[in-house]
């Protein structure tokens with residue numbers, strides 16, 4: 012991950028992205044815990060969580076299961092950050108109390124949650140957008156913190172935001188999730204089901220206007236436990252000078 016203005020001390024450090032764990036009843040949550048345990052072997056310097064921690068079951072978040080999973084979270088040696096996704100806003104993405112509850116559980120577990128906020132750690136700046144479909148989407152507020160002279164990464168759950176007129180002079184990385192890579196993809200064809208307007212935003216790395224780079228993680232969890240040709244993913248980046 013080449014980043015403009017990266018401080019020398021951070022060259023070679025690792026950043027792990029974990030996204031869309033979807034803790035609920037649609038698959039065995041112990042799979043997430045097992046994956047966290049494998050991920051911990053990489054001993055990442057930074058860990059970022061890009062939203063959709065839960066899927067509701069009969070309209071409810073299974074907070075007891077979430078607590079168990081959060082107890083095993085992968086933490087960065089230097090920092091651990093997170094943003095919320097649409098599923099973290101409960102039914103119809105419209106339950107503010109659900110989002111607040113999930114955010115506070117993340118903080119209790121050592122994750123610095125950015126809801127249209129920014130933070131700087133060892134000279135690396137993170138800007139976190141709250142979710143596009145949720146109740147608190149305000150990228151303009153978040154982007155006030157952008158300083159083009161600093162190394163910066165934006166965390167943004169839904170990649171469709173990349174096509175919105177909110178980026179100003181932003182010219183660095185954007186880490187997203189949300190699509191699960193479509194979960195099912197026939198060979199040589201795009202996936203059938205993608206929850207984005209821009210159908211090219213399925214998975215992987217994209218070069219965007221004004222020298223922005225988007226990376227879409229294929230998700231660790233699933234909506235339904237059906238995947239074909241789209242493996243679940245935890246991403247490990249190595250920071251380089253850009």
Ligand SMILES: [Fe+2]
Pocket residue numbers: 063096097098168188189190
């Ligand atoms: Fe999502």
